Structure formats: C-alpha cells, structure tokens
Amino acid sequence: MSTCTDSVVGDILSSWRYDISGISPEMRTDYEEHLATCAFCRSRQRMHRTIDVALIGLSTLCIVAFLLALAVIHHVEPLRSAAVVMHLEHRIVVLTLQAAAVLGLLASLAAWILVAIATPAPVYLTGMAMEQARVLQDRIPEELRARLRA
Numbered sequence: 714m715s716t717c718t719d720s721v722v723g724d725i726l727s728s729w730r731y732d733i734s735g736i737s738p739e740m741r742t743d744y745e746e747h748l749a750t751c752a753f754c755r756s757r758q759r760m761h762r763t764i765d766v767a768l769i770g771l772s773t774l775c776i777v778a779f780l781l782a783l784a785v786i787h788h789v790e791p792l793r794s795a796a797v798v799m800h801l802e803h804r805i806v807v808l809t810l811q812a813a814a815v816l817g818l819l820a821s822l823a824a825w826i827l828v829a830i831a832t833p834a835p836v837y838l839t840g841m842a843m844e845q846a847r848v849l850q851d852r853i854p855e856e857l858r859a860r861l862r863a
C-alpha cells in the first residue's frame with residue numbers, strides 16, 4: 714500500500730512523527746486503530762522509530778569514541794611528561810587533541826540528550842527491553858515445567 718487510508722488521521726500522525734506514546738490511553742485508541750489498519754502509516758512509524766534508535770545508537774558510539782580518545786591521550790601524556798626535553802609544539806598538539814576530544818564528548822552528550830528528549834527512543838527501547846524480559850520470563854518457567862514433567 715502506497716497511500717494512507719485516512720489522510721486526516723495520517724496527517725496528524727505524521728506531524729507527531731508517528732509517536733503516540735505521549736498521548737493519554739483514551740485518546741490513543743483511535744490512532745492505534747488506524748496504525749493497525751493502515752499499512753502506510755505503520756511502515757512510516759517503523760521507519761521513524763528506526764531513525765530514532767539509529768540516532769541514539771550513533772550518539773552513544775560517539776560518546777564512547779571520544780571517551781576512548783581522552784583515555785588514550787591521558788595515557789600518552791604522562792609518557793611524554795617523562796621526557797627531559799618537552800617540545801612546545803608537542804605540548805600544543807596534545808592540548809589541542811585533548812580540547813578537541815572534550816568538545817567532541819560534550820557535543821555528543823548534548824546530541825544524546827536531545828535525541829532522548831525529542832524522540833520516543835527511550836520509551837521505545839524500554840518497551841522493547843520489557844518485551845524481551847517478558848518473553849524470557851515466559852520461557853523459563855515453561856522449560857522448568859517441561860523438565861519437571863520429564
């Protein structure tokens with residue numbers, strides 16, 4: 714299906730980036746119904762959530778990368794300080810790298826927070842984790858029961 718079955722509801726959903734997690738449960742039913750019946754909006758919703766998760770994943774990776782960079786610089790610095798002759802340009806290079814890594818870290822932290830606030834990614838990820846936990850919880854007693862029966 715390439716078009717929405719109800720353009721009025723579809724437009725509203727589109728303006729919310731297909732995120733209905735913020736609306737009250739009573740108001741949500743109409744939109745949930747539409748999402749259940751409209752394949753177009755459902756695929757759009759999936760695309761938007763994929764983007765959200767990709768963004769938060771990317772900013773998390775950036776944070777880790779800049780933390781690693783800082784750790785490496787921190788590790789290199791004492792070795793350099795041990796040198797009897799400290800070349801000024803080397804010091805400047807290390808300081809510049811350090812400043813760049815700190816700035817990068819702050820920028821990716823800010824990006825992470827923005828994504829977490831502006832998108833339903835945390836809600837979505839929490840929901841997925843809960844779902845997984847429920848699946849596991851359902852599976853474990855079953856296996857135990859099967860083992861007891863055997």
Ligand SMILES: [Zn+2]
Binds near residue numbers: 716717747753754
């Ligand atoms: Zn639709």
